[in-house]
Amino acid sequence: MAYGAVVPPLLEPCAPNPGRMRVKYPGLLLCAVASWLATACQEHERPSYLSHGVEAASTPVEFEQELEVPPPPFTEGAFPCSDCHDPAIPPNTKRREMKLAHTEIKLHHDAEHRWCLDCHSAENRDKLHLASGELIDFTESYKLCGQCHGDKARDWRAGVHGRRSGNWDGHKKYLLCVNCHNSHAPKFQPLKPLPPPIRPAPRTSS
Amino acid sequence: MKTLGHFVGFVQGSLQIVLRGGKLYWSWIAFLLCLIVLGAFAWAKQMQEGLIATNMRDQVSWAFYIGNFTFLVGVAAAAVMLVIPAYIYNWKPIKEVVILGELLAIASIAMCGLFVTVDVGHPERLWHLIPGIGRLNLPRSMLAWDVMVVNGYFALNFVIVTYLLFALFRGKHPSKKIFLPLVLLSIPAAVAIHTVTAFLYSGIPARPFWNDAVLVPRFLASAFCSGPAVLLVLMQILRKLTRFEISDEAIWKVAELMAYAMALNLLLLGAEVFKEVYSNTEHLIHMRYMFVGIGDQTAIVPWMWTSVTMSIIAFVLFLVPKTRRNPWTLNLGCALIWSGVYLEKGMGLVIPGLTPDTLGEIYEYSPSRTEYLVAAGVFAVGFLLFTLMVKVATPIMLGEFKSRVSA
Amino acid sequence: MSSCSSSTCSGRGCGASTTPDTACGSIASDATHDLAVEAASDTSAAASALEAAGVPGLDRRELLCVVAGCAAALTVSGCSDLTHSMYVRDRFRELTDGEKKEILARLEKEHSATYGKEVHVTDTPARPGVEFGYALDLSRCIGCRRCVYACVKENNQSRDPQVHWIRVLEMEKEKGVDFAHANPYYDAEQVPRPGHFYLPVACQQCENPSCVKSCPVGATWKEPDGIVVIDYDWCIGCRCCVSACPYGARHFNWADPKLSAEEMNPNTHYLGNRPRMKGVVEKCTFCIQRTRNGQYPACVEVCPVGARKFGDLRDANSEVRYVIEHKRVFVLKNELNTRPTFFYFFGL
Numbered sequence: 001m002a003y004g005a006v007v008p009p010l011l012e013p014c015a016p017n018p019g020r021m022r023v024k025y026p027g028l029l030l031c032a033v034a035s036w037l038a039t040a041c042q043e044h045e046r047p048s049y050l051s052h053g054v055e056a057a058s059t060p061v062e063f064e065q066e067l068e069v070p071p072p073p074f075t076e077g078a079f080p081c082s083d084c085h086d087p088a089i090p091p092n093t094k095r096r097e098m099k100l101a102h103t104e105i106k107l108h109h110d111a112e113h114r115w116c117l118d119c120h121s122a123e124n125r126d127k128l129h130l131a132s133g134e135l136i137d138f139t140e141s142y143k144l145c146g147q148c149h150g151d152k153a154r155d156w157r158a159g160v161h162g163r164r165s166g167n168w169d170g171h172k173k174y175l176l177c178v179n180c181h182n183s184h185a186p187k188f189q190p191l192k193p194l195p196p197p198i199r200p201a202p203r204t205s206s
Numbered sequence: 207m208k209t210l211g212h213f214v215g216f217v218q219g220s221l222q223i224v225l226r227g228g229k230l231y232w233s234w235i236a237f238l239l240c241l242i243v244l245g246a247f248a249w250a251k252q253m254q255e256g257l258i259a260t261n262m263r264d265q266v267s268w269a270f271y272i273g274n275f276t277f278l279v280g281v282a283a284a285a286v287m288l289v290i291p292a293y294i295y296n297w298k299p300i301k302e303v304v305i306l307g308e309l310l311a312i313a314s315i316a317m318c319g320l321f322v323t324v325d326v327g328h329p330e331r332l333w334h335l336i337p338g339i340g341r342l343n344l345p346r347s348m349l350a351w352d353v354m355v356v357n358g359y360f361a362l363n364f365v366i367v368t369y370l371l372f373a374l375f376r377g378k379h380p381s382k383k384i385f386l387p388l389v390l391l392s393i394p395a396a397v398a399i400h401t402v403t404a405f406l407y408s409g410i411p412a413r414p415f416w417n418d419a420v421l422v423p424r425f426l427a428s429a430f431c432s433g434p435a436v437l438l439v440l441m442q443i444l445r446k447l448t449r450f451e452i453s454d455e456a457i458w459k460v461a462e463l464m465a466y467a468m469a470l471n472l473l474l475l476g477a478e479v480f481k482e483v484y485s486n487t488e489h490l491i492h493m494r495y496m497f498v499g500i501g502d503q504t505a506i507v508p509w510m511w512t513s514v515t516m517s518i519i520a521f522v523l524f525l526v527p528k529t530r531r532n533p534w535t536l537n538l539g540c541a542l543i544w545s546g547v548y549l550e551k552g553m554g555l556v557i558p559g560l561t562p563d564t565l566g567e568i569y570e571y572s573p574s575r576t577e578y579l580v581a582a583g584v585f586a587v588g589f590l591l592f593t594l595m596v597k598v599a600t601p602i603m604l605g606e607f608k609s610r611v612s613a
Numbered sequence: 614m615s616s617c618s619s620s621t622c623s624g625r626g627c628g629a630s631t632t633p634d635t636a637c638g639s640i641a642s643d644a645t646h647d648l649a650v651e652a653a654s655d656t657s658a659a660a661s662a663l664e665a666a667g668v669p670g671l672d673r674r675e676l677l678c679v680v681a682g683c684a685a686a687l688t689v690s691g692c693s694d695l696t697h698s699m700y701v702r703d704r705f706r707e708l709t710d711g712e713k714k715e716i717l718a719r720l721e722k723e724h725s726a727t728y729g730k731e732v733h734v735t736d737t738p739a740r741p742g743v744e745f746g747y748a749l750d751l752s753r754c755i756g757c758r759r760c761v762y763a764c765v766k767e768n769n770q771s772r773d774p775q776v777h778w779i780r781v782l783e784m785e786k787e788k789g790v791d792f793a794h795a796n797p798y799y800d801a802e803q804v805p806r807p808g809h810f811y812l813p814v815a816c817q818q819c820e821n822p823s824c825v826k827s828c829p830v831g832a833t834w835k836e837p838d839g840i841v842v843i844d845y846d847w848c849i850g851c852r853c854c855v856s857a858c859p860y861g862a863r864h865f866n867w868a869d870p871k872l873s874a875e876e877m878n879p880n881t882h883y884l885g886n887r888p889r890m891k892g893v894v895e896k897c898t899f900c901i902q903r904t905r906n907g908q909y910p911a912c913v914e915v916c917p918v919g920a921r922k923f924g925d926l927r928d929a930n931s932e933v934r935y936v937i938e939h940k941r942v943f944v945l946k947n948e949l950n951t952r953p954t955f956f957y958f959f960g961l
Contacts, residue, residue: 158939163914164932165909168904188755191757192757192804193804194758197798198775
């Protein structure tokens with residue numbers, strides 16, 4: 001309130017917001033003085049965006065409702081899996097290197113500890129399974145990923161992890177983890193950058 | 207009616223005076239007109255192509271034009287500040303000094319206006335700056351303030367000079383009651399224009415090289431060197447060519463005052479260099495660019511050392527009484543001071559302030575041909591204006607050009 | 614000092630749902646305090662000043678016409694882009710709805726003719742109670758420059774001379790955020806390059822914008838939703854704002870902007886991506902033509918690594934709010950007190 005005391009007649013609090021000042025007498029000089037004082041005295045403090053925020057995400061992620069997601073990016077002809085994996089034939093659950101089929105898949109996803117059936121269900125070849133044994137569809141794969149990557153899943157659920165498109169004010173569109181990350185080699189691959197800007201230079205001729 | 211008669215006589219007489227002159231006069235005028243034509247063509251080209259005809263780019267978006275503007279504001283301010291010693295030391299030709307100083311101020315401000323005009327992207331929109339019909343962003347914008355004070359200063363000087371000359375022309379003694387307060391007012395106004403012009407730079411926190419309180423006194427000190435330098439030379443020319451009586455003492459006194467101003471200017475420069483070099487923060491980079499260059503980007507370095515060297519030599523020449531009193535070294539000193547300050551304000555202030563830019567990029571600027579030509583044209587307009595005004599004012603001051611309408 | 618700071622009336626102090634006029638009386642609004650200042654040079658103030666100066670009944674409009682004549686006389690030739698500016702008028706924000714409509718219709722007609730397609734020029738206003746914020750994840754950005762070119766395409770920037778609103782700086786991990794060693798011209802077969810990180814910079818849409826302060830004619834201002842905009846028809850091209858901006862976000866049209874008819878985006882906003890003329894300044898507007906309609910900015914949608922987040926700072930459920938509350942955010946050049954609404958954060 002330093003300047004309030006200096007020029008009381010110029011400035012007075014205005015009703016809805018006790019702190020706000022209103023110029024009582026318009027006029028170039030008075031406005032100039034008042035606004036100069038206002039500029040000089042203002043405390044530039046960022047208003048807090050945290051006052052009535054969302055809850056801190058310390059609890060495990062829960063996906064309370066099914067999310068609308070695009071279809072998973074299957075290799076052409078790969079799904080349904082049961083087209084090849086005859087449910088009638090019992091699967092070989094022994095961990096091993098694939099030699100006959102799926103040879104293109106190189107697992108770079110904690111390969112030391114993990115193999116196919118840790119995620120893909122042996123009971124129902126068209127489904128995935130969680131650690132609890134619960135079977136889920138491929139369209140719910142985020143639940144599976146979220147088991148280990150809880151922090152990412154929470155950020156993703158909040159709309160922060162992953163690419164956004166559509167409307168900031170409306171229905172949030174989600175992408176599945178596997179729309180951007182290859183589930184077998186999830187590390188994001190480097191890209192060729194688009195061309196650098198042209199350096200400023202004197203114009204040679206027009 | 208009588209005033210109108212005086213005025214018609216004044217205009218006719220002035221035209222005759224302006225059209226009368228020796229070979230030297232006409233070659234000078236022809237030279238200036240050539241430059242003006244060249245400048246006008248260059249500006250037309252720049253208007254057509256856009257400011258890309260200059261070498262300014264986003265990284266260095268103010269440069270030669272604005273540097274010249276800044277320098278000339280200083281000249282305009284200092285020309286009038288010369289009234290202070292004239293008044294304090296009670297010189298005999300105070301009227302003459304005042305008139306010449308204000309004429310120089312008028313010519314300089316005219317050049318300032320032209321430099322701003324050629325620098326903006328849309329000169330046809332400059333009316334947006336006129337309060338009332340445009341929207342001058344007061345009190346927030348420093349350029350808006352600058353527009354106000356510079357134009358006010360122009361008007362003030364115009365009124366004073368017109369009043370003094372017209373009164374003398376009519377054979378009347380100018381009333382001290384009228385012109386003295388105005389002259390005294392023009393002194394703080396002169397300080398104000400250069401202060402506000404310094405604020406234009408020092409009020410920009412994004413540019414640490416400028417965002418410095420010392421900029422204002424430095425501007426004033428350097429202006430007090432460059433402005434009087436012109437007048438010193440002019441006084442000597444007038445003394446030689448006309449019956450003008452200006453004592454040696456007056457000239458020496460001005461030179462001595464310039465030496466003090468230069469000392470202050472060098473001190474302030476030294477203070478800035480010390481602060482930056484000793485603290486050695488990231489802000490040192492601008493000064494490094496100015497005095498040693500960054501990597502192989504050293505375009506500006508020779509100019510800056512030239513400027514400093516010139517200023518120091520001129521300082522010594524003006525400080526030692528013997529060299530101050532010798533017309534040769536005196537005029538050499540004037541030339542050195544003028545050039546030294548011109549380089550310092552013209553390039554040494556604007557370019558290093560913007561290089562590297564706010565994101566650390568270095569674009570080496572040097573003026574394009576178009577910029578040189580346009581600037582030459584603007585200077586020619588100013589010199590022409592000044593020449594013509596002095597040509598008319600001198601016989602009035604000497605009492606040779608008087609109204610024929612009986613008083 | 615708290616009451617002092619609220620006198621700046623930065624909008625969210627007014628309460629989320631109120632519109633500018635109802636909340637703050639005549640002078641204040643959701644924009645920053647410069648509005649208060651501008652009351653001084655307000656039309657009515659100017660008119661009354663004129664009257665006081667003994668110019669009775671001289672309408673502002675008549676005055677403008679006189680000036681128009683002078684301007685026309687002064688600039689008979691040499692200017693190819695006078696088509697817009699020759700329409701003498703006030704700043705866009707002071708015009709009546711009718712006048713705005715007329716101008717938009719004229720612009721649409723002109724641009725449609727120039728580019729041979731139906732061009733829309735809208736002036737969608739800010740939504741009451743919304744304030745935009747942006748967050749960029751430095752731990753994810755790989756410097757691929759997809760955003761730079763998406764922005765150019767969306768916002769009709771000049772292809773020659775090249776104007777980029779986004780500048781991606783390559784920085785050394787060892788040096789941290791250090792502009793003196795930043796490189797915007799990096800090129801590589803693949804990014805990210807080892808040992809480097811990438812910092813894209815565009816307009817930070819400051820709450821205390823030094824560019825707005827510096828403009829001598831008030832051609833740039835902060836909208837109630839926080840977007841700093843430019844009236845291209847009012848800008849005189851003095852480049853004070855370019856000098857004043859600490860983020861190199863403002864770009865001048867040094868020559869006639871080149872934009873081909875095929876590449877021209879016909880969905881434009883008056884204060885945003887409508888085609889510009891030479892000699893004026895332009896900058897990022899958070900894709901005002903998209904975001905005021907609820908869409909994300911083009912850079913957000915194109916970012917392949919999802920490093921870019923956008924939303925309403927006043928909405929507790931928005932993505933930007935989530936970032937501010939859960940991540941370590943920082944703003945560029947905090948010491949300059951510009952208070953950007955563009956936040957950088959480390960998502961990892």
